[in-house]
Amino acid sequence: MVVGRRAWQRLGRLGARGYSSIFILTERPLWRRWGTAFRKDAGLKNARALFVPSGEQSKSLAVVGRMAELLLAAHADRRSLLVAFGGGVVGDLGGFLASTYMRGIDLAQAPTTVVAQVDSAIGGKTGVNVGAMKNLVGTFYPPRLVVSDPIVLTSLRPRAFRSGLYEVVKHAFLAGGHLLQILEDQIESLTAKNAASLGPILVAAARVKVEVVKRDEKEARLRWVLNLGHTFGHALEEATDYRRFTHGEAVGWGLLAVLRLANRLGVLAKSEEARMAELVRRVGPLPTIADLSARRIVALLPQDKKSVGGRIHWVIPERVGKVRIMDNVPMKLAAEAFRDVQTGFAP
Ligand SMILES: NC(=O)c1ccc[n+]([C@@H]2O[C@H](COP(=O)([O-])OP(=O)(O)OC[C@H]3O[C@@H](n4cnc5c(N)ncnc54)[C@H](O)[C@@H]3O)[C@@H](O)[C@H]2O)c1
Ligand SMILES: [Zn+2]
CATH class of the missing domain: 3.40.50.1970 (Rossmann fold)
Known part of the structure; x- marks a missing residue:
């Protein structure tokens, strides 16, 4: 590459x-x-x-x-x-x-x-x-x-550019370290025209994917981590017929919701959730989710079609740079986490 x-x-x-x-x-x-x-x-x-x-x-x-x-x-x-x-x-x-x-x-x-x-x-x-x-x-x-x-x-139109940044933020949450640091320092000033700051960020974000894929070419468990924020994200896209959100924006909401869920599960500390959620919010405004029914979103959560019983493999952040895969998350908690985000809960 x-x-x-x-x-x-x-x-x-x-x-x-x-x-x-x-x-x-x-x-x-x-x-x-x-x-x-x-x-x-x-x-x-x-x-x-x-x-x-x-x-x-x-x-x-x-x-x-x-x-x-x-x-x-x-x-x-x-x-x-x-x-x-x-x-x-x-x-x-x-x-x-x-x-x-x-x-x-x-x-x-x-x-x-x-x-x-x-x-x-x-x-x-x-x-x-x-x-x-x-x-x-x-x-x-x-x-x-x-x-x-x-x-x-x-x-790229500004909205399309910003949408991609949610995926960059996702990679920064997975990797932690330098990539997260520079995003926290510069997220507002990142534009396509600001090549000096953007260049190193794109390189670092691409490297996160390269590293994950290198160790797991055919998508066994490790590659799942790339789905961070995508479980809620896909449900949001589907609930709105792929019209309201760009994919990246849905992932933005998905990240906020899964951070909330991780905290409710007792896996992610409040201070860490606050730090990560702030970065997501700083990327920019997201189309509203206020009118969506939490019950419907939870019903639309994508299940693993390759596994018997169609379990949901949640990618749950433990802290910056570390996630765990969980397939026993109570649906009730998922709905509550989504409602928290809808009502503007601030960690
Ligand atoms: N293969 C994978 O591992 C993988 C991972 C993530 C997403 N995807 C897929 O990627 C697709 C989404 O990708 P995307 O967000 O790039 O969407 P896209 O390819 O539709 O591009 C978004 C929009 O930007 C326009 N565009 C592209 N380059 C431009 C440029 N330089 N300047 C101005 N306009 C430009 C396109 O015409 C389009 O309207 C989905 O189909 C998704 O399933 C695949
Ligand atoms: Zn994505």
């Missing part, structure tokens, strides 16, 4: 592998803004761009089929390279396409959102949605290379 200004240039080295052709999967507005710079830095003058519409709807088997047909028509073969240039949607879709087209062609990721740079482009999980089920069909398929240049983040 290469993170930093001009990271795209490292794609040039992949060229030495002698690909028969190179394709770039991306979105039209993104490509209009950054395509020329990307082609130039990456040295991909002859690569052909393939476009998918922006948005989660593109993560579908239908789009995979369409893209595979385009690849075939353009004579892509087993020795072709696919570069996914976009956010988590293009990355997950491109990864799935590359892993299945002619039983697998090489893949490189050039992530263009905060979420993608610190999370989704790392770890080799690919997938598309089927029906209402997110990521129902997918593969593990590590890319040859991940190149993240923070310059692309300057065109």
Whole structure:
């Protein structure tokens, strides 16, 4: 993985592998803004761009089929390279396409959102949605290379940029130490244009994911820790039909709720909860949750589909830098924790 200004240039080295052709999967507005710079830095003058519409709807088997047909028509073969240039949607879709087209062609990721740079482009999980089920069909398929240049983040809308910061905060809670420290020092001043402070933070946040994935490539227990804040988060997204919150914002609320839950469980000290909750709140304002029914949210908590009885594996923070997995959390406590956050409980 290469993170930093001009990271795209490292794609040039992949060229030495002698690909028969190179394709770039991306979105039209993104490509209009950054395509020329990307082609130039990456040295991909002859690569052909393939476009998918922006948005989660593109993560579908239908789009995979369409893209595979385009690849075939353009004579892509087993020795072709696919570069996914976009956010988590293009990355997950491109990864799935590359892993299945002619039983697998090489893949490189050039992530263009905060979420993608610190999370989704790392770890080799690919997938598309089927029906209402997110990521129902997918593969593990590590890319040859991940190149993240923070310059692309300057065109993100402020809300999208801030949404990614909740995932950065999540990684800081998992890691503790320096990453948490610099976020606590600088969270308000973090903008995409402030590259000097943002650069090291992105590197550190991406490294948290790399470390977790390295030790647990195929998602046994360790990788679960990355779901911190996501149990409540997913329920919130679902309860609002994926309309009210960005994913990161739902994770922001999810973090606040699970901190509350951890305290109610007697696992997380009050002072530690207060410290962590404050950082989440400092990222910025979140869309309201006041009108949501706690009972409904608890009913929507995602259960582990791979385990008998569909238990919920909670990632419960014990302190900064340490979480534990618990599958015996009383639903009543979960509902109470959510209600606390709804009513503005301050630890
Ligand atoms: N594979 C994994 O491990 C993993 C992990 C986390 C999330 N995900 C997936 O990632 C997806 C969410 O990723 P996301 O938040 O990047 O969403 P996204 O890809 O939809 O991007 C968010 C929005 O930003 C736009 N955009 C992208 N780059 C831009 C740029 N540089 N400037 C301006 N606009 C830009 C996109 O068009 C889109 O409208 C979800 O589908 C989720 O399931 C996967
Ligand atoms: Zn997430």
